[in-house]
Amino acid sequence: MLDNKNIKDLFNNASLEDQDWLEPSDSVFSGIEEAIYKNEEEKKPLLFWLVGVGLLLCCLCISTWALNKNKPPSESLKIENQKSHPNIELNTSNEITSNAKSDVSDHKEVGNDPNNLNDRSVVESQNNDLKNASSPPIISNNKLNTQSNQLKISTPTTNKLSTTLDITSTEKISSLKKSKNTVIEKKSATTPNNNSNKSNGLKSTLPTRLSNTPKELIYKRNTIINNQKIDPIVESTFESIASLKVGVGTSIWNFHLNDNYTSALNPADFSHSNGIGVNLNIAYEKTIAPSIAIISTVTLEKIKYQSGHNSAVTYDTNSELIDQENEFDLTMASPMGFLESQVVVQRSIDSTDPQSDLILDLHNEHENYNVDFNIAMLRQIISTKSFSTSLHLGVGINHLFGINNKLSEVNINNANYSTTLKSITGNQNNINPTRPYYNIGLNAQKRITSNIGVGLNALYMRDFTSVYSDQDFSTMISRYMVHASLKYAF
Amino acid sequence: MPKNSIDIKLIQETLSGSTAAFENLYRRYSKHHLLICIRYMKSRFDAEDMLQEAYIKIYKDLKKFDSSKGTFNTWSSRIIINTCLQQLRKFRSKFDIVDILEMNTDISVSPDAMENMNLKDLTKVISTLSDGYRTVFNMYVIDGYSHKEIADTLDISVSTSKSQLMRAKQNLKKKFSNNEYASVGIYA
Numbered sequence: 001m002l003d004n005k006n007i008k009d010l011f012n013n014a015s016l017e018d019q020d021w022l023e024p025s026d027s028v029f030s031g032i033e034e035a036i037y038k039n040e041e042e043k044k045p046l047l048f049w050l051v052g053v054g055l056l057l058c059c060l061c062i063s064t065w066a067l068n069k070n071k072p073p074s075e076s077l078k079i080e081n082q083k084s085h086p087n088i089e090l091n092t093s094n095e096i097t098s099n100a101k102s103d104v105s106d107h108k109e110v111g112n113d114p115n116n117l118n119d120r121s122v123v124e125s126q127n128n129d130l131k132n133a134s135s136p137p138i139i140s141n142n143k144l145n146t147q148s149n150q151l152k153i154s155t156p157t158t159n160k161l162s163t164t165l166d167i168t169s170t171e172k173i174s175s176l177k178k179s180k181n182t183v184i185e186k187k188s189a190t191t192p193n194n195n196s197n198k199s200n201g202l203k204s205t206l207p208t209r210l211s212n213t214p215k216e217l218i219y220k221r222n223t224i225i226n227n228q229k230i231d232p233i234v235e236s237t238f239e240s241i242a243s244l245k246v247g248v249g250t251s252i253w254n255f256h257l258n259d260n261y262t263s264a265l266n267p268a269d270f271s272h273s274n275g276i277g278v279n280l281n282i283a284y285e286k287t288i289a290p291s292i293a294i295i296s297t298v299t300l301e302k303i304k305y306q307s308g309h310n311s312a313v314t315y316d317t318n319s320e321l322i323d324q325e326n327e328f329d330l331t332m333a334s335p336m337g338f339l340e341s342q343v344v345v346q347r348s349i350d351s352t353d354p355q356s357d358l359i360l361d362l363h364n365e366h367e368n369y370n371v372d373f374n375i376a377m378l379r380q381i382i383s384t385k386s387f388s389t390s391l392h393l394g395v396g397i398n399h400l401f402g403i404n405n406k407l408s409e410v411n412i413n414n415a416n417y418s419t420t421l422k423s424i425t426g427n428q429n430n431i432n433p434t435r436p437y438y439n440i441g442l443n444a445q446k447r448i449t450s451n452i453g454v455g456l457n458a459l460y461m462r463d464f465t466s467v468y469s470d471q472d473f474s475t476m477i478s479r480y481m482v483h484a485s486l487k488y489a490f
Numbered sequence: 491m492p493k494n495s496i497d498i499k500l501i502q503e504t505l506s507g508s509t510a511a512f513e514n515l516y517r518r519y520s521k522h523h524l525l526i527c528i529r530y531m532k533s534r535f536d537a538e539d540m541l542q543e544a545y546i547k548i549y550k551d552l553k554k555f556d557s558s559k560g561t562f563n564t565w566s567s568r569i570i571i572n573t574c575l576q577q578l579r580k581f582r583s584k585f586d587i588v589d590i591l592e593m594n595t596d597i598s599v600s601p602d603a604m605e606n607m608n609l610k611d612l613t614k615v616i617s618t619l620s621d622g623y624r625t626v627f628n629m630y631v632i633d634g635y636s637h638k639e640i641a642d643t644l645d646i647s648v649s650t651s652k653s654q655l656m657r658a659k660q661n662l663k664k665k666f667s668n669n670e671y672a673s674v675g676i677y678a
Binding site: 023 | 539541
């Protein structure tokens with residue numbers, strides 16, 4: 001008698017040394033080795049990508065910092081530069097003097113231009129909390145040379161400056177004198193050791209200067225410089241531009257099944273296509289610095305793909321329901337997990353075997369929609385008058401919805417059997433519909449008119465998390481997206 | 491050196507990066523593990539596939555092996571069985587549900603039929619069983635699972651597990667009696 005214990009002992013405790021038929025073929029271990037090394041090799045590209053993206057971000061940060069450092073001052077920074085940059089202080093004083101258009105015929109000691117004082121006061125009061133106001137200007141050093149029609153202006157806090165000015169109006173000079181006297185009086189009213197009083201005195205002059213916006217000041221400054229045939233300081237070419245983009249394009253989805261999943265499906269001759277889809281997107285782009293913009297995009301996408309594999313079933317005549325039919329509940333594989341289906345197989349009267357092993361060749365069609373929100377930085381790398389190319393680097397979230405599956409075709413390896421009904425009874429479980437991802441790409445743009453342009457974008461996107469995960473099985477998605485866009489700047 | 495000590499040494503060397511040690515480990519148990527795969531899978535081809543897949547898992551999970559909780563053989567055999575069951579669950583139609591309450595838990599085979607029975611023959615006969623019968627028979631009789639564990643693992647009821655086992659034994663008895671195993675040659 002062969003009881004349970006005997007059978008168990010036979011299988012578990014018997015020596016297998018002489019059982020040559022149990023020797024696995026060499027391909028088994030070579031397959032194991034290959035998979036192990038492949039796993040370790042796969043980690044290297046990931047590391048490479050992480051390091052690459054990190055370096056890229058560093059480069060972008062450095063270049064952004066360098067650009068910001070060299071770029072013309074923004075409105076708040078311009079004021080600061082007026083203090084620290086001699087030319088700007090000179091220009092500001094020139095502006096006032098030029099506005100006066102004074103003609104000076106007599107040699108007069110004009111003293112310090114009160115407006116110049118005011119300028120400095122504005123600068124210092126806004127940027128240094130009036131700290132520097134404790135150093136009163138040396139008025140006696142500022143002289144108007146009437147013989148040469150030159151106004152020499154110097155201030156103690158800056159390098160000595162000189163410029164040639166056309167003075168055309170004696171009236172303006174008079175008014176300047178009055179202003180100067182007013183300021184001198186105000187300054188005299190303060191004691192050198194009383195900073196707060198000094199600050200108050202200087203503050204009283206602020207409204208006059210602040211009535212001109214920094215942009216107006218720059219415009220006036222350059223007008224003066226042009227008149228003097230001096231190369232103007234180039235005003236910032238950067239202008240924060242907002243634009244709206246609408247685009248359509250196509251997408252390719254790659255499904256990356258992990259080793260366990262691939263190995264499990266291999267015996268069933270599993271195959272699948274890449275996902276192909278169309279997308280519609282709308283984006284808002286805003287330049288935040290010269291050559292750098294932030295773009296946020298919302299994309300709606302429709303993807304289709306196919307998959308198929310074999311499934312072994314045993315047709316049992318004893319299990320027939322009606323009309324020589326057997327009903328099979330099958331579990332089918334897809335790149336994003338397993339589906340449940342029902343297939344009814346009909347036996348022809350020619351087949352009389354009580355049990356037949358059949359191979360069903362199953363073909364599925366899958367479709368899904370997804371909405372995608374992406375935020376990215378565009379870094380201009382090539383720029384001409386009407387054409388620009390930018391590097392696109394961003395992150396986003398993709399959300400799958402509307403997942404549809406269809407069992408499109410079932411072929412049987414035995415001509416005596418055919419399918420009469422096939423349907424999907426359950427969609428994939430364990431799908432992670434919302435996944436964060438990173439993307440990198442290129443954006444080319446051609447300007448058509450001053451505010452309309454067309455563009456072409458090529459993006460690569462890779463999910464951070466798997467779209468399907470169940471125990472040891474998982475699938476990651478990477479996507480390629482190309483779309484053309486129409487841009488309207490406003 | 492005890493077998494388990496050699497295993498632990500090989501595991502440590504494997505974890506240190508020695509592929510040769512892992513190959514040694516594989517060679518030590520590959521026959522035993524292939525036998526498990528053959529018992530569960532219908533073809534040798536599938537069995538070798540499962541062996542390969544299971545060993546990849548073993549390699550990846552080797553650091554989780556705790557020698558204080560059991561031997562490498564026990565631990566790795568569980569991984570082999572789970573890999574086979576996972577595969578069977580994915581691609582086989584559901585187990586037939588037959589409610590049979592009475593059953594005989596021993597296989598009574600005539601002494602004549604058993605006379606020349608060996609491991610290979612028994613394996614051959616088991617392989618001729620349908621998926622459901624074979625899986626429950628393997629799990630209960632050879633691998634020591636209880637019906638409750640089988641029911642939980644295969645997502646069937648306990649009574650189904652029992653009925654599958656009974657049918658499996660009836661089938662085996664019939665095959666032994668008819669010397670059917672002699673005509674089964676898929677593992678030769």
